Amino acid sequence: MSSTTSPPASTTIDSLGAPSRLSSNMRTLHWVTKIGSLRSSLRFYELVFGFRVLRHEEFETGCEATCNGPYGGAWSKTMVGLGDEKDNFVFELTYNYGIDSYRSGNDVVHFALAMPEAVPRAVALGYEVKYERGCPIVVGPDGYRYAIVDPAAGRAERFWGVCLRSSDLDKTREYWCGVLGMTEFPTPAGLADLGGGGRSLAVGWAPDQAHLRFVDPGDSVPVDHALASGRIANACRSVEPFHNAAVSTGLGGVLNPPVTLPTPGKADVVVTILTDPDGYEICFVGDEGFYDLAVPLYDKVDWDLRTRRGGDGAPAPGRKEATAGTKPGEGGIPTVTGVAETESLASSAPSGAAVLEFGATWCKNCTKMTPHFEKLAKDFPAVAFASADVDEAGELADQYGVSSVPHFVLLMGGEKVAEYVG
Numbered sequence: 001m002s003s004t005t006s007p008p009a010s011t012t013i014d015s016l017g018a019p020s021r022l023s024s025n026m027r028t029l030h031w032v033t034k035i036g037s038l039r040s041s042l043r044f045y046e047l048v049f050g051f052r053v054l055r056h057e058e059f060e061t062g063c064e065a066t067c068n069g070p071y072g073g074a075w076s077k078t079m080v081g082l083g084d085e086k087d088n089f090v091f092e093l094t095y096n097y098g099i100d101s102y103r104s105g106n107d108v109v110h111f112a113l114a115m116p117e118a119v120p121r122a123v124a125l126g127y128e129v130k131y132e133r134g135c136p137i138v139v140g141p142d143g144y145r146y147a148i149v150d151p152a153a154g155r156a157e158r159f160w161g162v163c164l165r166s167s168d169l170d171k172t173r174e175y176w177c178g179v180l181g182m183t184e185f186p187t188p189a190g191l192a193d194l195g196g197g198g199r200s201l202a203v204g205w206a207p208d209q210a211h212l213r214f215v216d217p218g219d220s221v222p223v224d225h226a227l228a229s230g231r232i233a234n235a236c237r238s239v240e241p242f243h244n245a246a247v248s249t250g251l252g253g254v255l256n257p258p259v260t261l262p263t264p265g266k267a268d269v270v271v272t273i274l275t276d277p278d279g280y281e282i283c284f285v286g287d288e289g290f291y292d293l294a295v296p297l298y299d300k301v302d303w304d305l306r307t308r309r310g311g312d313g314a315p316a317p318g319r320k321e322a323t324a325g326t327k328p329g330e331g332g333i334p335t336v337t338g339v340a341e342t343e344s345l346a347s348s349a350p351s352g353a354a355v356l357e358f359g360a361t362w363c364k365n366c367t368k369m370t371p372h373f374e375k376l377a378k379d380f381p382a383v384a385f386a387s388a389d390v391d392e393a394g395e396l397a398d399q400y401g402v403s404s405v406p407h408f409v410l411l412m413g414g415e416k417v418a419e420y421v422g
Contacts, residue, residue, distance in 0.1 A: 105226030
């Protein structure tokens with residue numbers, strides 16, 4: 001005689017077959033943004049939008065689930081918003097020590113907030129305010145754009161959502177609604193004409209939560225995530241069904257299978273990181289551990305610690321401020337910008353080997369690596385060494401799959417055979 005165990009009466013079954021607590025279980029939590037200065041970002045969010053620091057954490061090494069991007073060094077995470085993360089969509093601000101800016105792509109069109117009072121505040125504080133089809137757009141630090149709309153009656157959530165570019169709305173709908181189980185929602189007045197025109201699609205878990213709005217301008221331009229790309233985070237009862245659905249359908253991809261992430265002194269959380277057909281990163285996190293972790297502590301930021309680490313525009317540890325703008329290639333290492341000159345350089349080396357250092361003027365870690373790279377060039381005269389600035393050699397960076405800096409690529413006969421990031 002066999003028997004089956006039913007879920008407790010207090011739960012239901014979500015679209016992927018996992019026990020859930022209705023929409024209180026499935027929730028859009030936050031958008032992860034990479035920032036160039038925590039001090040500048042907090043000034044903006046606190047004074048323009050009235051956000052508070054809900055929690056702040058410092059880490060010695062990169063996140064196992066690439067929460068801070070593909071970087072292995074020290075970084076920090078700061079959650080900012082209007083209130084408790086159980087009830088409010090917030091921003092996760094990630095700062096990587098040694099990197100003061102990122103090359104932006106065309107992926108994030110804007111963030112949308114129902115907060116008209118932010119416009120006069122932004123103007124008074126000197127932030128740029130543009131108007132697109134009658135809608136005010138506040139431009140904040142790092143070039144992020146914030147579309148301001150009027151609040152909707154009966155809707156407590158002031159954050160309407162995130163507007164993203166899509167290269168194919170049909171595939172976007174198939175993935176976000178068909179694979180992940182989100183629902184389509186109408187776009188509020190004031191936002192429907194933004195994002196370059198063309199078709200659009202708004203999706204989410206519930207009408208009173210933050211949504212994602214995808215726009216296809218119809219220009220056939222691919223989605224470019226560049227180096228500043230972030231990710232959306234969602235709470236769920238179990239991350240495994242979402243991971244399994246992504247694997248079984250073959251749509252999108254998997255950056256991280258389910259993994260447990262520890263935070264010293266706080267709850268562990270289980271996450272999986274997926275990607276949609278356009279490469280947007282999606283984090284699913286177990287709700288019970290997350291809401292334990294996310295209890296607001298209103299942490300104080302240790303600005304002295306950040307200064308000692310070279311954060312937020314301070315000089316890199318042990319180096320003078322004047323070195324921060326050194327261009328890759330200065331100091332005796334030749335600079336390359338194209339594939340042809342790179343292959344020519346490699347073919348001229350007695351060993352047929354070449355090492356490329358991809359960096360940027362805004363990258364302090366790149367500056368710190370320069371003397372070591374120059375020493376290697378002297379120690380191995382049979383190998384060709386060259387540097388490339390990713391802001392000036394974008395096609396070369398794409399050719400060798402460079403998405404973060406510093407990034408070192410070893411070539412043999414013009415072909416990449418090894419690489420190192422960090």
